[in-house]
Amino acid sequence: MKHLPAHTIQVAGLQKHYVVHEKEPGLAGSLRAFFHRKTKLVQAVAGVTFTIDPGEMVGFLGPNGAGKTTTLKMLAGLLHPSGGSVDVAGFTPKERRAAFLKLITLVMGQKQQLLWDLPALDSFRVNQAIYEIPDDEYQATMREFNTILELEGILKKQVRKLSLGERMKCELAAALLHRPKVLFLDEPTIGLDVNMQVRIREFVAEYNRRFQASVILTSHYMADVTALCKRIIVIDKGQIVFDGDLGELTERAGARKVISVELARLVTLERLASYGQVQSVEGLRARLEVPRQTTSSTAARLLAELPIADVTIEDPPIEEVIGQMFGGHRPATADMVRAQEPQEVGS
Amino acid sequence: MKRMVATKYRDTGRPSKARTLLEVWFANMSAYRAEIVIWMLTGSIPLIMLAVWIGKAQAAGGAVGDFTPQRFAAYFLAAWVSQQLVVAWVAWELDLQIRQGILSAKLLRPLDPLWEHLAMHVTERLVRVPLAIIVIVVGLFIVPGTQLTPDLPHALLYLLSINLAFLIRFLIAYCVGILAFWFEQAIAVEELYYSIAMFLTGSFAPLDLYPVWARTIIEWLPFPYVIYYPVQILTGEANGLEIVRIIAVQLAWITIFGVLRSLLWRRGLRRYGAVGA
Structure with a gap:
C-alpha cells in the first residue's frame, strides 16, 4: 500500500x-x-x-x-x-x-x-x-x-x-x-x-x-x-x-445492571436490599442495582426466594451511567429510600 | 487531505430532475384538489368587482368612461384567471420551514429548495385549470357579447406573459419568505403585500379608471405587470410594440427579484448556520 x-x-x-x-x-x-x-x-x-x-x-x-x-x-x-x-x-x-x-x-x-x-x-x-x-x-x-x-x-x-x-x-x-x-x-x-x-x-x-x-x-x-x-x-x-x-x-461505568421486579405481595426493604442496591420503590415495583457479573445469579435467587410476579433486567439509563461516571452522584430516589429504612415495601 | 468521490457507476440513464419533481408534485397536489378549489374561490375578488362595476355601468347609462359591461366582463374574467395563475404561497412555506427547522432536511440535499417550491407551484396550477374553464364559460354566458380575447396570437402571448407574471409574484413571495431567517413575523409582510397588491395589480378595477397621479406611481412598480398588463394582452387592449414593452419590463422585474432572492438566500443561510438549524 x-x-x-x-x-x-x-x-x-x-x-x-x-x-x-x-x-x-x-x-x-x-x-x-x-x-x-x-x-x-x-x-x-x-x-x-x-x-x-x-x-x-x-x-x-x-x-x-x-x-x-x-x-x-x-x-x-x-x-x-x-x-x-x-x-x-x-x-x-x-x-x-x-x-x-x-x-x-x-x-x-x-x-x-x-x-x-x-x-x-x-x-x-x-x-x-x-x-x-x-x-x-x-x-x-x-x-x-x-x-x-x-x-x-x-x-x-x-x-x-x-x-x-x-x-x-x-x-x-x-x-x-x-x-x-x-x-x-x-x-x-x-x-x-x-x-x-x-x-x-x-x-x-x-x-x-x-x-x-x-x-x-x-x-x-x-x-x-x-x-x-x-x-x-x-x-x-x-x-x-x-x-x-x-x-x-x-468497565468504568456500565459494570452494573438494573433488575426491576414486580412483587406479588409486600416484602421488607431490608430483605430486598440484601440482593442489591435498592434504587427506587413504587407500590409493588422496585428497582435494584447489581454488579453485572452477578446479574443472572441474583435474578435467579430473587425468583426462587421472593414472591416475584415479574422481573426484567436492563442496562442503567445512559444518562445515569454518564452521571455516575463523571459526577459520581447517584439518583436521589435511592438515597431517599435508604434514609427511610427500615420500612415495608408496598402500600 | 484528498477529497473522497462518490462511487462511479456506469451511467445507464437517470431520471430528469425537472420531470421527476413535476410528476411527483402533480400527484401530491392532486391529493389536495378539494382544498385547491376552495382556495380558488377565496381569490374571487375580480368576480365580485365585475358585478359591482357592471352595476355601476348600468346605473350610469351603459358605461363608466369607455367601459361597457362587456368590456368590464372581459377585463375581470381575464383578471380572475390571471389571479388564479399567479398564486404563490411560497412565503408561508419558507416561513414554516425556517422557523420549525424543516429546512435542515432540505439543505442536506444537493439541490436549491427553490426548484422544489417552483415544481409545487407549477403543478398546483394544473389542478386549477378545470374549474377555471368552467368559471370562464359561465361568465361569458352571463354577460352576452363578451369577447375575452380577439385572436390566437394574443392568447398565446398572454400565456407567455402570465407565466412571467407568475415568476415575478413567486420571486417576491420568495424574498418575503426568506425574511423569516431574521424576523419571526416575516409573514406579516406577506399579508401587507396581499392587501396592497389587491389595489395595485388591477384586481379591483382597471388601472385606466385610476387618477392620473396614482397611475403614474403604479407604473414604476412591479404590481401592474402581475395582473393588469397580462390582462391587456389577453383582451387585445395591448398590441404590437406595447406587448414587446410589457414582456421586456416583466423580464427586467424577474431579473431584479431573482438577483435579490439569491442575495437574501445566501445571507439567510449564513444566519441559519450561525444561530441554529
Whole structure:
C-alpha cells in the first residue's frame, strides 16, 4: 500500500456558541426585555477534537444538551462553527458543495423528508433524481434495502398511513439511497419498539459493512451503541470526556445492571436490599442495582426466594451511567429510600 | 487531505430532475384538489368587482368612461384567471420551514429548495385549470357579447406573459419568505403585500379608471405587470410594440427579484448556520 488511509473526519478544537436572549416571565418581564435585551453566551460545543477513519462506527454519548446534535449538525454543514476546524471527506462542510452533500447523510430522529401524502416510493424517486443516481444503481440499492429492511408492501402505501417504525425504515432508506460514505445518525431509533430498534441496528451494521461507510451515531439507548460501535466518544457540557474503547467504558461505568421486579405481595426493604442496591420503590415495583457479573445469579435467587410476579433486567439509563461516571452522584430516589429504612415495601 | 468521490457507476440513464419533481408534485397536489378549489374561490375578488362595476355601468347609462359591461366582463374574467395563475404561497412555506427547522432536511440535499417550491407551484396550477374553464364559460354566458380575447396570437402571448407574471409574484413571495431567517413575523409582510397588491395589480378595477397621479406611481412598480398588463394582452387592449414593452419590463422585474432572492438566500443561510438549524 502506498499510504495509510486518511481520516474521513478530522475535527480540531471545534466550537459553537450561541447568543441567547433572556426574558423574565410575565408582562413586566416582556416590557423590560423590550427595552433592555439581556443576552447570554451559551457554549454548546467548547472545543472538541477527534478523527474518524473510513468504515469506522463511533457512538456519541452524553446527556441532553451536551452538544452531540450541535456537533453532528456542524459536521453535516448545517451549522457554522464558531471556532476550530472541520474536515469531512476532504470538504469543508459549511460550504455545502453538491459533491460533499452526495457523500454524506444526516438522519435526525423523525424529522421527515418523506412526502406525507404520497407513497414513500415517490419520495425515493425524487431523491434519485436530485442525487443523480443512475437507474441501475437505484434498482440495485432498492433491492438490497428491500431485503434488509423488509420494505415490501409498505413502499406503495401513503406515508401518512405508515406506522412509526415503518416510516422510520423508509426515512432511513431515503437518506441512504445515494449510498453516502459518511453517516450521521442522530437518535435513529427513538420512539421505536425493541424489534424495530434491532432491525434498524442490523441495517446500519450491514450498510457499514457493505459500503465501508463511516458512521457517527447518537442514541439514548445503550443497546444501540453497544451493538454497533467499538469506539465511544462521551460528550458532556460541550467537551469530550471520554474517547475510547466500548469495553473500557462499560468497565468504568456500565459494570452494573438494573433488575426491576414486580412483587406479588409486600416484602421488607431490608430483605430486598440484601440482593442489591435498592434504587427506587413504587407500590409493588422496585428497582435494584447489581454488579453485572452477578446479574443472572441474583435474578435467579430473587425468583426462587421472593414472591416475584415479574422481573426484567436492563442496562442503567445512559444518562445515569454518564452521571455516575463523571459526577459520581447517584439518583436521589435511592438515597431517599435508604434514609427511610427500615420500612415495608408496598402500600 | 484528498477529497473522497462518490462511487462511479456506469451511467445507464437517470431520471430528469425537472420531470421527476413535476410528476411527483402533480400527484401530491392532486391529493389536495378539494382544498385547491376552495382556495380558488377565496381569490374571487375580480368576480365580485365585475358585478359591482357592471352595476355601476348600468346605473350610469351603459358605461363608466369607455367601459361597457362587456368590456368590464372581459377585463375581470381575464383578471380572475390571471389571479388564479399567479398564486404563490411560497412565503408561508419558507416561513414554516425556517422557523420549525424543516429546512435542515432540505439543505442536506444537493439541490436549491427553490426548484422544489417552483415544481409545487407549477403543478398546483394544473389542478386549477378545470374549474377555471368552467368559471370562464359561465361568465361569458352571463354577460352576452363578451369577447375575452380577439385572436390566437394574443392568447398565446398572454400565456407567455402570465407565466412571467407568475415568476415575478413567486420571486417576491420568495424574498418575503426568506425574511423569516431574521424576523419571526416575516409573514406579516406577506399579508401587507396581499392587501396592497389587491389595489395595485388591477384586481379591483382597471388601472385606466385610476387618477392620473396614482397611475403614474403604479407604473414604476412591479404590481401592474402581475395582473393588469397580462390582462391587456389577453383582451387585445395591448398590441404590437406595447406587448414587446410589457414582456421586456416583466423580464427586467424577474431579473431584479431573482438577483435579490439569491442575495437574501445566501445571507439567510449564513444566519441559519450561525444561530441554529
